[in-house]
Amino acid sequence: MNDFWTKLKTTLSMIKFEHTLFALPFAFLGAVLAADGLPTGWQILWITAAMFGARSAAMTFNRIIDRRFDAANPRTANRELPSGKLSVNFAWMFLAASIILFEIAAYSLNWLTFALSPVALLSVLGYSYAKRFTSFAHLILGWALAISPTAAWIAVRGAFDSEVPLLLSLLVLMWTAGFDVLYACQDYEYDVKVGLRSIPARFGIKNSLNIARLLHFQAFVVLVLLHLVTGLGWLALIGVVAVGALMIYQHTLVKANDLSRMNAAFFTTNAMVSVILFLTFGGAVFVAKMF
Numbered sequence: 001m002n003d004f005w006t007k008l009k010t011t012l013s014m015i016k017f018e019h020t021l022f023a024l025p026f027a028f029l030g031a032v033l034a035a036d037g038l039p040t041g042w043q044i045l046w047i048t049a050a051m052f053g054a055r056s057a058a059m060t061f062n063r064i065i066d067r068r069f070d071a072a073n074p075r076t077a078n079r080e081l082p083s084g085k086l087s088v089n090f091a092w093m094f095l096a097a098s099i100i101l102f103e104i105a106a107y108s109l110n111w112l113t114f115a116l117s118p119v120a121l122l123s124v125l126g127y128s129y130a131k132r133f134t135s136f137a138h139l140i141l142g143w144a145l146a147i148s149p150t151a152a153w154i155a156v157r158g159a160f161d162s163e164v165p166l167l168l169s170l171l172v173l174m175w176t177a178g179f180d181v182l183y184a185c186q187d188y189e190y191d192v193k194v195g196l197r198s199i200p201a202r203f204g205i206k207n208s209l210n211i212a213r214l215l216h217f218q219a220f221v222v223l224v225l226l227h228l229v230t231g232l233g234w235l236a237l238i239g240v241v242a243v244g245a246l247m248i249y250q251h252t253l254v255k256a257n258d259l260s261r262m263n264a265a266f267f268t269t270n271a272m273v274s275v276i277l278f279l280t281f282g283g284a285v286f287v288a289k290m291f
Contacts, residue, residue, distance in 0.1 A: 007086075011094060014080040015059035020051070022270055023148050025278035026172050027051050030149030030165055032282045033230070034156035037289060046105045047152050050113075053102030058124035058144065060095040064088060065128050073190045109155040116154065120147050131191075135202040138184065142177035146170065167226040171219050178215035179250070179270050181208050185259055206256040216247045223277075232284035239280025243273050 031039045031047055039047070063070070063081050071082035080086040099121065106117035124144045130137030146169040153165035184191070184198045185208055191201040200208040220243070227240050250269040253261040 025274040027148040027152040029278045030152035034153040046108045050105035057098035062128040110158040135197040138177040138180040142173035145176045146173035171222040174219035178212045181212040235284040
């Protein structure tokens, strides 16, 4: 039994389960906005299962194909596959199980969700190869995460019939790309050395910090547009202001000559962004129905 829990803990560490906080609240927000209230219990269950399956598949596939790079990078050498904590065969089996879970969840929601599921799957798996071909892999990662709110909208409505999920997905794309550029600054020297492509490797750390600021400014503009389009009032406006403040704060933590506070900038503030927007915009839906 102890071996089971140890392996489970190690597996959850491999897929960075705690980072689910980045995307899951956006999926739930897309579902709440689509339902104009609370989705059904079954919809919530299968949306959660689909998110877990897709994200687990994406992270596991990334770890499998990047294990050689991870082993050579001092920052990532202790990850589960290069360190031998988990076997590659186990990772492949977990990947297959995650894909099966995702497809079952998509099928259980509605026909359009299932029909579009290969697009989502190819997007989240394809990101793993992006750094081998383009410096703008951060935008591809943004696209992979940005699928979730629109997918949740379709899961609830069975149709793509509004600009609201598009704006929400665009917000997620710009926001994700911005914080991924920040995070990639940590691997600047290694990426240059081995020929992996990223915005920091191409433009340098100082310029990359400015690019990340630009991406987050664009995300904030889209967030303002989302507030105006949804017309969700004062509670959602609090979310807009709070997220704007968090984005500014995030960029005060990281400087070109000092990346020591990157974990606080990357994980803590970004997890708060998605939760705040879910609570304020999602809460505003229920407040609007009360008055």
